[in-house]
Amino acid sequence: MTYVETHHETEWMARWDRHDSADYTREHFHAPPAAHHEDGEDRSYPVSLFDVLSREIVPWIYERMGAVWEEFDR
Template structure:
C-alpha cells in the first residue's frame, strides 16, 4: 500500500496515553476517556480556578485516529456565550490537511493552514498547551483592563 491508511479507526492507545498525561497536570479537574456522549473522544475538564471569575467552564476534547487524523477542540463557557477553537488534521476541501479554526467560534471560513508535528502527543505538547497558557494570560489581562 502506498500513502497513509485513510481508515478512521479510533487511536485508543494515543487517547489513553494523553488521558494519563493530562491526569497528572494540576490544572486538570477531570479526564473522561470515551464518555457515553462522545465515544471517540478524550474530554479533559480544566479547573476554572486558573481562569478569571467570568469563565464558568473550560474543556478540551481530543479525537485521534490510527490514520493520523485528529481533532483537538478547546471550549470556554461564559454566562452569555461559549467560545471555541480547534486544531485539525484531516482531508477536506476548505484548507490544508493540517489547519486551525480560531477562537471565538472555530468558524470554517476563518480556518488557517498550519503544519503540525507528526505525533499528536507532540501537537498537544508544543501547540495546544502553549496556546492554552497564552489564552489564560490574555483572559486575565483583559479582566484587569
C-alpha cells in the first residue's frame, strides 16, 4: 500500500510492503517523506488486508491528517 500527498508540487509518501526483500523482513514499512528503499524498517502486520488497513494504515493516515491540519493552522 502506498500513501502519497502532493504539496506545492512536491510528493510526500509512505509505503507498507509485504514482499520478499534482501534487506528487510517480508513485512516492512518505507518511511516518509520519500519512502525510498533505504528508508525501510522491519514491521509485522496482521494477516488479512482488511486488518492491515483498519489497524495499521487508516490510523496512521488519521494521525497524518491531524499533523497536516495543525501545520496549516499555524
